[in-house]
Amino acid sequence: MNKKIGMRISPKIGAEGMESVARFAASIGLDVIDVPVYNQEVKDVLENAGLEVGSIDGVGAVGSTKLLSADTKSREEAVNALKSQMTEISELGGKVMFMCLVPEDITMPRKKAFEIWKETFPTIVKHAEQENIYIALEGWPGPAPYYPTLGCTPEMLRAMFNEIPSKHFGINYDPSHLVRLGIDHLRVLSEFGDRINYCHGKDTEILYDEQYECGNITATFGVNYDFSEGSWRYTIPGQGDVDWAKVAVRLEKVGYQGPISIELEDHRYWGSLEKEQQGIIKAKEHLAIYFK
Template sequence: ASLGGRVIFMCLVPEDITMNRKEAFSIWKETFPTIVKQAEKENLYIALEGWPGPAPYYPTLGTTPEMLRAMFNEIPSKHFGLNYDPSHLVRLGIDHLRVLTEFGDRVNYCHGKDTEILHDDLYEHGILPATFGAKYDFSEGSWRYTIPGQGEVDWGKVAVRLDKIGYQGPVSIELEDHRYWGSLEAERQGIIKAKEHLSIYFK
């Protein structure tokens, strides 16, 4: 706050990643309200990142509607919200537009990242991580992260819903795509292409 920051971006991953989410939640609800009270005092907004965490435990809190609903019931303050990143929702099989309908008033940040569902690989190992390794970087097998416009996210509808809820923050491009990785020029091209696609829908 003293440096002018207004949004704190975080993944709530327990130190012991084998801890089940229900147990982690019980610890969280006893400790986190104090942190949010301090955030309110400093006029800071917390944005939970929806990355589910490392396989095979996926321990991160705040990645599914079930958990978000429970967390927001415990802490109704809008200083405790989410980073809307539809790429994680798509890979988990969660309706990325419905999340905005239910939790739009808690969106404190937004990531411009997409996910492609790899249907042939989905047939091979379902939603489980590939036994013998994923074919692509930024993937576990049946899906891969990609730049906006190359996956399943309907960015036109996302833009309409973000506008409706009055979101005024950035759509921050999070570059995780094997085709635009490994060199400065490749990453530059990825960011340019992502921006070009998002610019179609966002003012």
């Protein structure tokens, strides 16, 4: 298996500017960069560094989104903006649009948000098909205590894919979210392998001492680590509970052709440019064992 390895842009690395991001990525042997915005300038910077664009954040579709607003006019405006972005990135050769569908009102029950989604998304996916764009749903469950994100559990993914069978609407496979939710990250590959449109290299460590204190609910009096709610913490690949050897075998089996993109959210590699760079390097080294 010889997969491309990439990264999302973490804050301190990103603050250096896109040319610096590209130089760093190329210097450590990365192949792909995920970007929040894709235009001709960004495309030129990546190509000059010998890099490719990975996923592109959907405008207004990452985090709290008006695509799932209770207000019809707000939804229509959000849909039109997203369609325009799809057309623009398609013209530049972009292929994968990254989304995290958190309702505008985070207290909205997921069942209600799903009903709004059923009205909103068929036209979005039809446009994605026309522009040859592949949507990749992020599985972050959203903010505690509501966990309102659509597409973070097999139950919801199954319902969504039954409504929209098009493979232009799929998932960003990120095992870190599945591990923290207690969902079998390998079984997800078996059931939804043909809907994987992108893949994140991120891990989760289950913290058993902390789990004893607060169970699987959010800690009441604060957490011991960044990127944690108490009983777990996000980590770089290789320092958590994900079985990357088995993930690699199953991704190959289901025919996934895309990159593995590092998303750096780890207490140990955060807070300075040097720490972020070290985290990306260590993550890349671990992923390369299985994907290069």
